[in-house]
Amino acid sequence: MSNVNMLLVKESSGLPKIAIGVLLAILLFGMFIVGYDQGQLFSLVEGQKAFDDMWMHEFYHDLRHAAGFPCH
Amino acid sequence: MKTLAFILITLISGAIAGTILGLINQLLVEPYIDQAIEIEVQNTVASGEPVDLDELVQYRLWQKGGEIVAGTILGTSISALFGIVYVYSRDSLPGSNNKKKGLILAGIMFFVIFLIPALKYPANPPAVxxxxxxxxxxxxxxxxxxxxxxxxxxxxxxxxxxxxxxxxxxxxxxxxxxxxxxxxxxxxxxxxxxxVAISADLLMNFRIVTTITMGIFWGALGILLGSFWDVVKPHETRAPKLRTV
CATH class of the missing domain: 1.10.287 (Helix Hairpins)
Structure with missing residues (x-):
């Protein structure tokens, strides 16, 4: 009786759907808060005040311009 | 596919490339943004509204810090898309290693999701x-x-x-x-x-410089993900040891 240990390396090119879902969620959330938020996210907590302050718009302001997003 | 390793190298590549973008912009883009803000301030003063210059200086420092944070977040989010596309296109991309393949895909995606939209709707500095x-x-x-x-x-x-x-x-x-x-x-x-109520020179220089820095971002993203990929090889999975008796 003999034992032969073989280490196989196989290649797979697919991604689990859950991984695609997580990455797409990161894409949409990141793009929204950096490029488009006008107070919507903080309004969930602060209400109307968030639309007046536009904290994220102001904090990410310079990159919005530099990355080509519409601003002002 | 080593899914967790793939997600980690994808997001880390984007975070690094995005931080590089935020830092480079401090040197190359900020001078133009400062010029445009100056025009906005002059317009405000001319309209009779008071401007607290000390407060403005502090505010601008805060916004410049925000640009680096925003770069990290934007880089991470764009790399999430880049990673997905890379997985499904890697076999079709030319290039002898993943750095070259990553750079080529980054070039294509820079063209498709930055340059083409920017040609129709170009970036504008503040005051526009x-x-x-x-x-x-x-x-x-x-x-x-x-x-x-x-x-x-x-x-x-x-x-x-x-x-x-x-x-x-x-x-x-x-x-x-x-x-x-x-x-x-x-x-x-x-x-x-x-x-557009600013000089054509300021507008054009801003657009050229921001296109260059976004190109640097995409290039860095492609090279970083390709480099990590060559080391981690997330597409390779080890099958269980086979025992033949």
Missing amino acids: GDPETIEYRESLYIGMLVISGFTALGVAIIYRSLGQSRKESRKIIVPATYAVIIALAFAVLPNNSDE
């Missing part, structure tokens, strides 16, 4: 853009971005379906199809009609 029209302009920009992105996805599927037997014809059909659809979108979508 009516706050009342921001949602309209955002819709147009997203529209152009989505059209370019999904058209590229569609022609990539056509490219694969044509196969090796039609290698020569697909080299013509694929770019021609993309070009026709983008030309139609350029013709149909309205232009940005906001007034």
